[in-house]
Amino acid sequence: MVFAIFSVFTLLTAAGVILSRNVIYSALNLVLCFFGLATLYLLWGATFISMIQILIYAGAIVVLFVFVVMLLNFEKPIDQSVKLPLMLLSGAGAWGLAFLLLRVLSKSVGEIPILESNSGASVRTVSKLLFSQYVWPFEVLTIFLLALIVGIYVLAKPEGEEKK
Amino acid sequence: MQSILLIMMLAPLLGAVTNGLILRPSHARLAGSLATVASALSFVCAVALFSQVAFGDPVAVSWPWIQVGDLNIDWSFRFDRLTSVMALVITGVGTLIHLYSIGYMSHEKGSYRYFSYLNLFVFLMLVLVSSANLMALFVGWEGVGLCSYLLIGYWFEDPEKAKAGMKAFLVNRMGDAGFLIGMFFCYRLFGTLEFQQINAAIDSKSSFDIQMMNVAAFFLFVGATGKSAQVPLYVWLPDAMAGPTPVSALIHAATMVTSGIYLIARLEPLFVVTAQTNGVIAIVGLSTALLAALIATSQKDIKKVLAYSTVSQLGLMVLALGCRAYVAALFHLVTHAFFKALLFLGSGSVIHALDGEQDITQMGGLRKKLPLTSLTFLIGTVAIAGIPPLAGFFSKDTILHAALVSDFRLWLGGAAVATLTAFYMFRLYSLTFLGAYRGTAHPHESPWVMTLPLILLALASIFAGFLGVPHEFHWIPNFFEEYLKPVIPPYEFEGTLALSSGNAMLVTTGLAVLSSLLGLVLFSRAKKSDQAPVLIRPFQMVFSNKFWVDELYGILFVKPFQALSRLMAFVVDPKLIDGGFLALSQTTKRFGSWVVLFQTGNVQWYLFLMMVGLLGGMIWLLSGRVI
Amino acid sequence: MILSEKLASIGYWTHFVTVALFALGLIGFLIRRNALIVLMSLELMLNAVNLLLVQISMRTGTSEGMVLVVFVITIAAAEVAVGLGIILNLYRMKKTVDLDSFRSLSG
Numbered sequence: 001m002v003f004a005i006f007s008v009f010t011l012l013t014a015a016g017v018i019l020s021r022n023v024i025y026s027a028l029n030l031v032l033c034f035f036g037l038a039t040l041y042l043l044w045g046a047t048f049i050s051m052i053q054i055l056i057y058a059g060a061i062v063v064l065f066v067f068v069v070m071l072l073n074f075e076k077p078i079d080q081s082v083k084l085p086l087m088l089l090s091g092a093g094a095w096g097l098a099f100l101l102l103r104v105l106s107k108s109v110g111e112i113p114i115l116e117s118n119s120g121a122s123v124r125t126v127s128k129l130l131f132s133q134y135v136w137p138f139e140v141l142t143i144f145l146l147a148l149i150v151g152i153y154v155l156a157k158p159e160g161e162e163k164k
Numbered sequence: 165m166q167s168i169l170l171i172m173m174l175a176p177l178l179g180a181v182t183n184g185l186i187l188r189p190s191h192a193r194l195a196g197s198l199a200t201v202a203s204a205l206s207f208v209c210a211v212a213l214f215s216q217v218a219f220g221d222p223v224a225v226s227w228p229w230i231q232v233g234d235l236n237i238d239w240s241f242r243f244d245r246l247t248s249v250m251a252l253v254i255t256g257v258g259t260l261i262h263l264y265s266i267g268y269m270s271h272e273k274g275s276y277r278y279f280s281y282l283n284l285f286v287f288l289m290l291v292l293v294s295s296a297n298l299m300a301l302f303v304g305w306e307g308v309g310l311c312s313y314l315l316i317g318y319w320f321e322d323p324e325k326a327k328a329g330m331k332a333f334l335v336n337r338m339g340d341a342g343f344l345i346g347m348f349f350c351y352r353l354f355g356t357l358e359f360q361q362i363n364a365a366i367d368s369k370s371s372f373d374i375q376m377m378n379v380a381a382f383f384l385f386v387g388a389t390g391k392s393a394q395v396p397l398y399v400w401l402p403d404a405m406a407g408p409t410p411v412s413a414l415i416h417a418a419t420m421v422t423s424g425i426y427l428i429a430r431l432e433p434l435f436v437v438t439a440q441t442n443g444v445i446a447i448v449g450l451s452t453a454l455l456a457a458l459i460a461t462s463q464k465d466i467k468k469v470l471a472y473s474t475v476s477q478l479g480l481m482v483l484a485l486g487c488r489a490y491v492a493a494l495f496h497l498v499t500h501a502f503f504k505a506l507l508f509l510g511s512g513s514v515i516h517a518l519d520g521e522q523d524i525t526q527m528g529g530l531r532k533k534l535p536l537t538s539l540t541f542l543i544g545t546v547a548i549a550g551i552p553p554l555a556g557f558f559s560k561d562t563i564l565h566a567a568l569v570s571d572f573r574l575w576l577g578g579a580a581v582a583t584l585t586a587f588y589m590f591r592l593y594s595l596t597f598l599g600a601y602r603g604t605a606h607p608h609e610s611p612w613v614m615t616l617p618l619i620l621l622a623l624a625s626i627f628a629g630f631l632g633v634p635h636e637f638h639w640i641p642n643f644f645e646e647y648l649k650p651v652i653p654p655y656e657f658e659g660t661l662a663l664s665s666g667n668a669m670l671v672t673t674g675l676a677v678l679s680s681l682l683g684l685v686l687f688s689r690a691k692k693s694d695q696a697p698v699l700i701r702p703f704q705m706v707f708s709n710k711f712w713v714d715e716l717y718g719i720l721f722v723k724p725f726q727a728l729s730r731l732m733a734f735v736v737d738p739k740l741i742d743g744g745f746l747a748l749s750q751t752t753k754r755f756g757s758w759v760v761l762f763q764t765g766n767v768q769w770y771l772f773l774m775m776v777g778l779l780g781g782m783i784w785l786l787s788g789r790v791i
Numbered sequence: 792m793i794l795s796e797k798l799a800s801i802g803y804w805t806h807f808v809t810v811a812l813f814a815l816g817l818i819g820f821l822i823r824r825n826a827l828i829v830l831m832s833l834e835l836m837l838n839a840v841n842l843l844l845v846q847i848s849m850r851t852g853t854s855e856g857m858v859l860v861v862f863v864i865t866i867a868a869a870e871v872a873v874g875l876g877i878i879l880n881l882y883r884m885k886k887t888v889d890l891d892s893f894r895s896l897s898g
Contacts, residue, residue, distance in 0.1 A: 007808045017815075018831075026831055030834065033835070041845055044849050046849065048857065049860050052861065052864055056865075057864065068875050091818055094775065094815075095814055098813060101810045155879075765895060766891065771820060
């Protein structure tokens with residue numbers, strides 16, 4: 001029951017993200033969506049993931065979004081007119097895709113019973129895996145993030161600044 | 165001996181190559197001498213080989229050529245007695261004509277080209293007569309057709325002359341198609357194209373399908389029709405007079421046109437047994453002879469008279485072949501080579517003396533101005549008219565005897581041809597050399613290079629007849645027939661004669677003499693203003709217009725074909741073929757322009773397309789697998 | 792967890808949530824012209840994937856799905872950072888973030 005409420009909440013806020021006229025409204029809807037998701041993870045018992053979700057997604061990414069929104073001036077709403085046929089087609093296509101995926105998932109993954117002794121979700125087990133079996137991708141990821149930081153700096157450099 | 169055979173054939177080829185590729189117009193005088201020397205060398209070799217085969221065995225060489233599966237065709241050459249006869253004529257008369265050409269072409273700028281082609285022709289003709297199988301013969305066959313085209317169209321800047329060359333080649337080609345079909349049938353019948361094998365197979369009386377043999381013989385005869393100017397493929401020969409006169413003498417009197425005769429003689433065992441085809445051959449030969457003789461009586465161009473005369477004489481040779489008198493046909497071939505070459509070279513001398521005039525109504529009275537030419541020309545005329553004891557009498561009479569034995573009507577036709585021949589030839593002689601000069605030029609006798617061949621050929625025309633005396637004069641042996649016996653056995657003539665052969669000979673000879681005198685008398689005092697008697701005028705119009713055969717061919721074949729060519733060139737090619745390709749490229753372009761519409765530069769559009777693709781892919785994958 | 796037994800009777804609902812979230816994200820991506828909102832809908836799609844991964848991990852009882860989720864989140868964060876940098880540059884060039892005005896790669 002609780003699960004149903006929170007999942008509906010998540011979906012509603014997601015709809016809000018894509019349907020809002022105002023950019024800031026979309027950003028706020030996004031935050032709420034993330035929180036909803038985190039709750040869902042908790043309800044399933046994936047504690048580690050839900051914390052990560054809040055920390056990074058809600059805590060860092062949306063903050064970035066809000067920064068940029070503040071930086072840019074949106075005097076008037078940009079979205080004047082979206083062509084109706086495009087909307088209908090995209091909607092139809094997306095929902096069709098969704099339907100098909102649903103089919104696939106229901107056949108392949110099937111129901112999701114929760115196992116009795118499920119210790120697979122705790123921090124301990126995850127981190128155990130992360131640092132033993134998946135340590136190699138983990139380290140690569142760090143280098144990747146380093147490269148990313150350099151790239152972002154290059155991208156976002158203020159104009160006219162001399163090479164340092 | 166084999167090397168001598170090779171030298172005989174290759175000497176003219178070498179001359180041709182040298183003249184054609186190495187010499188330049190500045191060396192024109194050298195070209196003629198070089199060519200003549202090459203030809204003379206070939207003649208010497210031919211004589212040497214003749215002595216070999218007269219007393220010994222034939223000479224043969226061969227190299228492998230086509231070897232595909234079961235098909236084995238070699239470059240094989242075999243010089244036997246029949247080949248020796250042909251080779252001596254080709255190289256002997258050929259050398260004389262080369263010599264003559266030095267004088268005749270002395271004013272020409274491009275004479276090196278002429279001599280190159282002439283030598284090339286001799287080489288290819290020797291290939292033709294020396295080859296031991298049908299394929300190598302065909303190579304020579306085609307080759308001489310090519311040389312004929314090159315030489316007729318020698319003055320190619322004149323479109324009429326160029327067209328004449330093309331006409332010769334194309335009509336020849338039609339005959340060649342028949343030749344090829346005949347070759348196919350031969351191969352089907354005998355499994356080989358080698359003459360020795362074919363002839364041996366037939367002689368050994370193996371059972372072959374006689375119908376198919378008739379068909380094969382017929383198609384080979386079609387090939388001979390093209391080359392030897394028989395009905396209906398003779399139309400190229402009169403037009404071929406557009407070429408230089410020595411060319412007419414060599415190619416269209418003495419050698420190339422005799423290839424057809426040679427071919428049939430070579431395959432004598434095949435043709436002996438095909439009775440139906442022989443009937444066709446005889447009829448074609450006789451009709452050709454008659455038609456051409458009639459046309460010749462009204463021609464005004466000296467060379468055209470001789471051209472139609474050649475066609476007529478070839479018709480007689482073909483008639484003999486149809487009556488199975490192969491040796492008679494060959495003998496007439498030899499004697500005809502002599503006196504026809506003589507006549508052509510004589511006419512060339514006249515033309516040369518008159519600075520290019522060829523119309524006999526503009527001539528006359530040249531006997532005093534060109535004595536040597538006139539005398540030799542007279543000898544040639546008497547020879548061709550069949551008046552004893554010159555060469556033409558003996559050879560023509562042998563043919564008429566064979567015709568008499570086969571079918572009386574054939575003999576009648578042959579006698580008519582002989583009478584007409586005498587008439588128009590003496591008409592020609594009278595109009596050209598007797599009476600008063602009707603023209604405007606200043607005639608002068610020709611140089612020695614031109615008159616020497618005339619003299620030699622005249623001597624040959626006088627004495628060559630005694631080589632092949634017919635059996636009526638049984639106290640003189642027929643050397644020719646004896647010589648060729650190992651290759652061509654004489655045909656045993658059966659049946660009763662409607663007229664005894666002695667009487668027949670008297671009749672034809674008497675007719676020949678009478679018509680000669682008629683021709684002589686009627687035209688010896690002709691003036692420009694003379695007209696034919698009213699009764700004859702309609703006939704004269706028909707004959708002088710050559711029975712409108714060329715025009716008929718034009719309507720039946722040439723014009724439709726030209727229309728077809730125009731259709732192809734202006735409609736089919738641009739619209740259909742080019743259009744087809746253009747349509748292809750246009751389609752590609754249009755498709756490309758359509759595809760470009762997808763490149764909007766808008767990321768969301770791209771994702772939309774990706775989604776569509778993904779959707780499609782999923783539907784396709786899921787249909788039938790996951791319900 | 793105590794609540795997890797209750798979820799056993801839910802069945803396919805969770806799949807629907809996942810898929811619906813993905814579809815919403817896709818629609819948002821295709822429809823909106825503001826680049827920022829497009830990025831946000833991209834994040835929605837990624838989250839849908841995370842949800843699925845967690846579900847599967849819970850079903851099979853292993854933790855590998857969780858590990859993958861960690862990676863996905865990390866990279867999503869990185870990608871957002873870069874994307875925003877790009878958007879800033881675009882704004883500098885054209886003074887707008889309307890995606891329809893960036894068509895220079897067309898044709």
